[in-house]
Amino acid sequence: MGDEFVILSLAPLLIGICAAVACALPGNFLLLRRQALIGDAISHVVLPGIVVAFLVTGRIAAWPMMLGAACAALVAVLLIETIRRLGRVDAGTAMGVIFTSMFAAGVLLLEQSDTSSVHLDVEHALYGNLESLIWLDATGWSSLLDPRALAGLPPELPRMALTLLAVSVAIRIFWRPLKLATFDEGFARTLGIPVQVLSLGLVVTAAIAAVAAFDAVGSIIVIAMFICPPAAARMMTNRLSAQICWSVAFATLSAILGYVLAGYGPLWLGGTDAVSAAGMIATVSGLILAGVAVIGPHRTA
Amino acid sequence: MLLDALLLQIGYNATLVTLGSAALGLAAGATGTFLFLRKRSLVADAVSHATLPGLALAFMLMVALGGDGRNLAGLMAGSALSAWIGLLSVSWLTRRTRLAEDAAIGAVLSVFFGFGIVLLTVVQTLSAGRQAGLESFLLGSTAGMLFSDAILIAAGGLLVLASALALRRPLLMVAFDPGFAETQGIDIHRMDLAIMTLVMAITVVGLKVVGLILIVALLIIPAATARFWSNRADRVVLLAGLFGGLSGYIGAAISATAPGLPTGPIIVLTGFAVFTASLLLAPGRGVLSAALRHRSHQRQVHLRQGLLALAQDQPVYEALTRRLLRRNGLQRADGVPTSEGHSRAAAALRDETRWQALRSSAHLSELSARDDGLTLILDVLTPDQIAELDRRIATAPGTA
Known part of the structure; x- marks a missing residue:
């Protein structure tokens, strides 16, 4: 673990872990509420939001893009609900209609606008570029105590850490009502818990996590982390608090193992170039899920 | 192109x-x-x-x-x-x-x-x-x-x-x-x-x-x-x-x-x-068609209620109902029913009375589920069933 590791790998590794955990946390509740595919839908619809934000501001800047993505997510949720109610279409179909159409609109906008001068394309949106988030100002482990070097950290890291903090705090604050509403919505309603507001709040939290993670690591990690670690954790235990702990552990493990395998795996196999870290993190989370599905103590009930 | x-x-x-x-x-x-x-x-x-x-x-x-x-x-x-x-x-x-x-x-x-x-x-x-x-x-x-x-x-x-x-x-x-x-x-x-x-x-x-x-x-x-x-x-x-x-x-x-x-x-x-x-x-199933259907249903309900009010000599205050009655030539601007208004109001009242009689009838009462306030009883019953209802109405005390 030398100085090279600090410069090249520390920041992407931490960003990957923060993104994975920030998505896995709300993912637990979405999974239990049978809304697991919301993460999938959100990660598709943010594309038009980001492109519109770029067209409006004319540059690649994090905050307008996150705002645009969040707006797009909100628009998508509203459209899905509208179609579901007005057209009496089932939820899965309404979701499928909206997210594919919005994604198609995003691709069209991207093709129509002049983005050749900036780094904005569909591939980047899908699998991000975790590997490029290196910490150029670092010289070694001692840089962690050097304020000047710390100022040169990739801005994605503090942003992702902040997002993780916000998501954790929100879940901690609303823990009891969220738990009640997730397992027994009718009972929660009789206790006077605003179930609808809570449900929307959960979707918004998920959207915030997805949009922040999307900016740093691309949408494929977002979808995988919303579902795989919570699904694996669900098969480890019957207690919600334990499930959350397991999912955090699985998400962290996927991020670390995936990043290391992507960066060093090909070298061990005699190759010369690293493979996509985002793809590898998703793959590892899938392997964990597959393993738990075969031997997990609570895989059936 | x-x-x-x-x-x-x-x-x-x-x-x-x-x-x-x-x-x-x-x-x-x-x-x-x-x-x-x-x-x-x-x-x-x-x-x-x-x-x-x-x-x-x-x-x-x-x-x-x-x-x-x-x-x-x-x-x-x-x-x-x-x-x-x-x-x-x-x-x-x-x-x-x-x-x-x-x-x-x-x-x-x-x-x-x-x-x-x-x-x-x-x-x-x-x-x-x-x-x-x-x-x-x-x-x-x-x-x-x-x-x-x-x-x-x-x-x-x-x-x-x-x-x-x-x-x-x-x-x-x-x-x-x-x-x-x-x-x-x-x-x-x-x-x-x-x-x-x-x-x-x-x-x-x-x-x-x-x-x-x-x-x-x-x-x-x-x-x-x-x-x-x-x-x-x-x-x-x-x-x-x-x-x-x-x-x-x-x-x-x-x-x-x-x-x-x-x-x-x-x-x-x-x-x-x-x-x-x-x-x-x-x-x-379209939104427009559903909205039109809703509107037409709403008008029918208002018209029916208006006619029943006319038949019982009650004044109509509700704005939409008054407008509908006037536009259909059933009521004059001063609230007095026209002659067509009188006859349609009587028909509406007769229909309503028959529905009430149907509900108390032993062998027809199950049909009362068809009464949504708008369906005419003529569309539900055969002429001889209606005649039977009318006989019951005529013999029962206290009904019109």
């Missing part, structure tokens, strides 16, 4: 793409209907994303064997294989673990896609000259479509369509009433697998034109659109094929008219435009 494109007058390649897309849309729309009616639309999303690893592996295998990695048939075979594995994984996770189907879909979709991306980055590092731009399969690319590709796509699409139509009876039975289908000796699990196999075939066929991320739209949107226009399953299948084929044809034609109009997204957006128009305008 668009007209030329629609008439297939702007070049060989554009014509190939347009006809291929139309065949694809037709097949995808009709096949997607079975999936839609079974309420499992999003399984197709998992299947289509699961094609990516197979696509990359097929490319690598073909290059390793010394062939051209871009051979469309070979890529299709590879992607079909990995889509099949993805499909089995969804099915296994749903049946053998406690995970719900949506979680299984999401897990398979993201993991297979992620693994596919890993393999894509491996492909990119292979001998640079042979980079096939496999990324073009993510969103489709019709720029360099060959005649053989178009034939493959059209023939594949029509083959899937024929299989779907041949299996339509058991498929529809399973979609509408799985319990009944089982009593008829239909293996539900096998039928579900059959639908999914067809979906997988469509996905593989559509990779080149629409790309694996958006192909699911071609399966879902036409079926959801067709559902607005008919309540009969076989018509929904036909209409979905029609809408899908139209979206493919028009979308491909539009995209051929100018640069920067990618075929796949334009086809999807064309389909979405048809969907939105149907959602608003379709007779019966």
Whole structure:
């Protein structure tokens, strides 16, 4: 673990872990509420939001893009609900209609606008570029105590850490009502818990996590982390608090193992170039899920 | 320009793409209907994303064997294989673990896609000259479509369509009433697998034109659109094929008219435009028609209540009711009923009295469920039943 590791790998590794955990946390509740595919839908619809934000501001800047993505997510949720109610279409179909159409609109906008001068394309949106988030100002482990070097950290890291903090705090604050509403919505309603507001709040939290993670690591990690670690954790235990702990552990493990395998795996196999870290993190989370599905103590009930 | 494109007058390649897309849309729309009616639309999303690893592996295998990695048939075979594995994984996770189907879909979709991306980055590092731009399969690319590709796509699409139509009876039975289908000796699990196999075939066929991320739209949107226009399953299948084929044809034609109009997204957006128009305008289930129906029902209720008030010499204060009575020539501006108003009010009151009598009648009272406040009793009962009611009204004390 030398100085090279600090410069090249520390920041992407931490960003990957923060993104994975920030998505896995709300993912637990979405999974239990049978809304697991919301993460999938959100990660598709943010594309038009980001492109519109770029067209409006004319540059690649994090905050307008996150705002645009969040707006797009909100628009998508509203459209899905509208179609579901007005057209009496089932939820899965309404979701499928909206997210594919919005994604198609995003691709069209991207093709129509002049983005050749900036780094904005569909591939980047899908699998991000975790590997490029290196910490150029670092010289070694001692840089962690050097304020000047710390100022040169990739801005994605503090942003992702902040997002993780916000998501954790929100879940901690609303823990009891969220738990009640997730397992027994009718009972929660009789206790006077605003179930609808809570449900929307959960979707918004998920959207915030997805949009922040999307900016740093691309949408494929977002979808995988919303579902795989919570699904694996669900098969480890019957207690919600334990499930959350397991999912955090699985998400962290996927991020670390995936990043290391992507960066060093090909070298061990005699190759010369690293493979996509985002793809590898998703793959590892899938392997964990597959393993738990075969031997997990609570895989059936 | 668009007209030329629609008439297939702007070049060989554009014509190939347009006809291929139309065949694809037709097949995808009709096949997607079975999936839609079974309420499992999003399984197709998992299947289509699961094609990516197979696509990359097929490319690598073909290059390793010394062939051209871009051979469309070979890529299709590879992607079909990995889509099949993805499909089995969804099915296994749903049946053998406690995970719900949506979680299984999401897990398979993201993991297979992620693994596919890993393999894509491996492909990119292979001998640079042979980079096939496999990324073009993510969103489709019709720029360099060959005649053989178009034939493959059209023939594949029509083959899937024929299989779907041949299996339509058991498929529809399973979609509408799985319990009944089982009593008829239909293996539900096998039928579900059959639908999914067809979906997988469509996905593989559509990779080149629409790309694996958006192909699911071609399966879902036409079926959801067709559902607005008919309540009969076989018509929904036909209409979905029609809408899908139209979206493919028009979308491909539009995209051929100018640069920067990618075929796949334009086809999807064309389909979405048809969907939105149907959602608003379709007779019966459309929003506009529902709103009109609601308005007309509301007016009927107001008119009826107004007439009953007139019959009992009560003043009418409600604004809409007064306006309706006046406009229909039943009441003058000063609130006095016209002669037609008198006769229609009497008729309304007679109808109401008969309904009341019906409710207390021993052998007719079950028909009172038909009384929604608007249905005329003349439409429910036979003349001799009405005569019997009238006799009861005449003999009963205290009624008009």
